Amino acid sequence: MSGEELIRREVIENFTFPGKLVEEILYGSGHINDTFRLAFETEQGRKRYILQRMNKSIFHKPVELMENIVGVTSWLRKKILANGGDADRETLNIVLARDGRPYYLDSAGDYWRAYLFIEGASCYDKVEKxxxxxxxxxxxxxxxxxxxxxxxxxxxxxxxxxxxxxxxxxxxxxxxxxxxxxxxxxxxxxxxxxxxxxxxxxxxxxxxxxxxxxxxxxxxxxxxxxxxxxxxxxxxxxxxxxxxxxxxxxxxxxxxxxxxxxxxxxxxxxxxxxxxxxxxxxxxxxxxxxxxxxxxxxxxxxxxxxxxxxxxxxxxxxxxxxxxxxxxxxxxxxxxxxxxxxxxxxxxxxxxxxxxxxxxxxxxxxxxxxxx
Ligand code: ATP
Ligand code: MG
Ligand code: MG
Known part of the structure; x- marks a missing residue:
């Protein structure tokens, strides 16, 4: 296993993902963070997640940044539920690390975070219509x-x-x-x-x-x-x-x-x-x-x-x-x-x-x- 893969093992083990890891791919066309899509097999079926290594040369305050995201996404979740919406799809939802924090700091000094994967929807890079x-x-x-x-x-x-x-x-x-x-x-x-x-x-x-x-x-x-x-x-x-x-x-x-x-x-x-x-x-x-x-x-x-x-x-x-x-x-x-x-x-x-x-x-x- 390469050093990079070992780090990812460490990271994945330190989030509260359920079940057995069955897929792990580099994902999306973002330019800032390194984004992966993960899939886990659980008793309820397959569940997918987004895992991101945050860009530390751009974001110097990852802990504060995640505090902002926690504040905003939990607020949105409450509002969406109150309006009868599907809060797993209409906002990002943070997956916590095993220590209860909304991020994990790996042994190489990088910050990671995870979200529920939004199913049945896509991102488009160019305005076509x-x-x-x-x-x-x-x-x-x-x-x-x-x-x-x-x-x-x-x-x-x-x-x-x-x-x-x-x-x-x-x-x-x-x-x-x-x-x-x-x-x-x-x-x-x-x-x-x-x-x-x-x-x-x-x-x-x-x-x-x-x-x-x-x-x-x-x-x-x-x-x-x-x-x-x-x-x-x-x-x-x-x-x-x-x-x-x-x-x-x-x-x-x-x-x-x-x-x-x-x-x-x-x-x-x-x-x-x-x-x-x-x-x-x-x-x-x-x-x-x-x-x-x-x-x-x-x-x-x-x-x-x-x-x-x-x-x-x-x-x-x-x-x-x-x-x-x-x-x-x-x-x-x-x-x-x-x-x-x-x-x-x-x-x-x-x-x-x-x-x-x-x-x-x-x-x-x-x-x-x-x-x-
Ligand atoms: P940018 O270059 O726009 O700053 P970034 O590196 O900050 O991008 P994101 O935009 O967070 O990265 O994510 C990259 C891509 O991953 C998105 O364009 C989208 O396709 C996909 N993605 C991110 N979060 C989710 C999610 N929760 N569910 C499904 N897909 C997602
Ligand atoms: Mg983006
Ligand atoms: Mg971005």
Whole structure:
């Protein structure tokens, strides 16, 4: 047995799985954690589980991170049961380690966790049908709705200042001043684009400080392959991948989904003529998200959804530009100027959203009326 296999034996023995292990495969297409699917034969038949080795280079506080997941999943389980739902499929369910903890620390120093496997549902890496994007909106909205009265401030901020756009702006300005690679002179236009829109870095934080936007449970990785879609009905049943669950603003989750999901071009498209905000997709996501939230968003939150999309896109573009100036130390690049190309698509989208703001507001109003 290889060292890796020996470690997995140790790990599997230390979780409260029932019966005899009959299958163990590397599973899924996640990029962050190492995911395995296990099957056990028990008297009641076969039971499957997900086992994950958590990525320690990204998540420095695995214990706090698991505390967040325990808090959120046990809350969701209670709500789903109260609504008559199937709590084994509509939320992640943690399998405890033998010592009662929600994780196991192996002898090589890695943290592991286990979940019930959600049967009869699939994850999709690419938006193939517009309906999928709508389903993801409903799922993330529903997640937001079920957690609307969760005490968000009790969650740990496992990645500091994750969507603190003001602090991202400070980091950006420091990168411009450092000008490590001497590129600043060549990207004056992009730098100006950021500086002319500084208000975008402060608007949400100020509203939060004035209590106009409530602190919420946010997911922070709202992509399509982080929801499970029922194989029979085609409907989203569960939000997964809760590593980045943190206290935050609902408009940020919404905004990030629009940023990457409603663009007509790829994130690194060089032909900026191909990049714009697809208003049909914007409408579809807004409809799904507002319906999924089922009346839990405040009027101010609804008002700020389009601005949330703009702020998330602005923040992301500024991070790409800062990384370009720093010499591509954070985001992986596959060609020269890759981060600059990415920054330009984001700024093109921001500019396009500025033009479409009143149309976006009208769309939000249309679905707000229906919910009221
Ligand atoms: P990402 O790259 O999205 O951050 P990750 O490495 O954090 O991914 P997850 O998204 O948690 O990993 O899981 C990887 C894949 O494993 C999922 O896309 C899904 O296909 C599958 N998966 C995870 N949890 C479950 C579950 N409870 N039941 C069924 N499948 C699951
Ligand atoms: Mg994932
Ligand atoms: Mg993940």
């Amino acid at each position: 517009r309906e999928d994007f709508y389903q993801s909106a409903v799922a993330f909205g529903h997640f937001q709705g079920l957690l609307a009265d969760y005490p968000a401030k009790t969650l740990h901020e496992t990645i500091m200042n994750f969507h603190n756009t003001a602090s991202r702006l400070d980091d950006f300005k420091a990168a411009v001043l450092r000008d490590t690679c001497g590129y600043a002179g060549d990207v004056q236009r992009e730098i100006r684009f950021v500086l002319e829109r500084e208000h975008l870095a402060y608007v949400l934080g100020e509203m939060q400080a004035e209590k106009k936007l409530p602190l919420r449970v946010t997911h922070n990785d709202t992509k399509l392959n982080n929801i499970m879609i029922d194989d029979k009905t085609g409907k989203a049943i569960c939000v997964i991948d809760l590593d980045t669950v943190m206290p935050g603003l609902a408009v940020n989750d919404f905004g990030d989904s629009i940023r990457f999901g409603a663009s007509t071009g790829d994130e690194d498209e060089r032909d900026l003529a191909k990049v714009s905000c697809d208003m049909e997709l914007f409408e579809l996501y807004t409809k799904g998200f507002v319906e999924g939230c089922a009346g839990s968003l405040t009027d101010e939150e609804l008002d700020m959804l389009p601005i949330g999309a703009m702020v998330m896109t602005y923040e992301c573009g500024m991070r790409f530009l800062a990384d370009h100036l720093d010499g591509d130390v954070y985001f992986k690049t596959h060609r020269e100027g890759h981060n600059l190309d990415r920054c330009r698509t984001q700024f093109k989208l921001v500019a396009d959203m500025e033009k479409k703001l009143s149309a976006m507001n009208a769309i939000v109003d249309k679905y707000r009326q229906r919910e009221r």
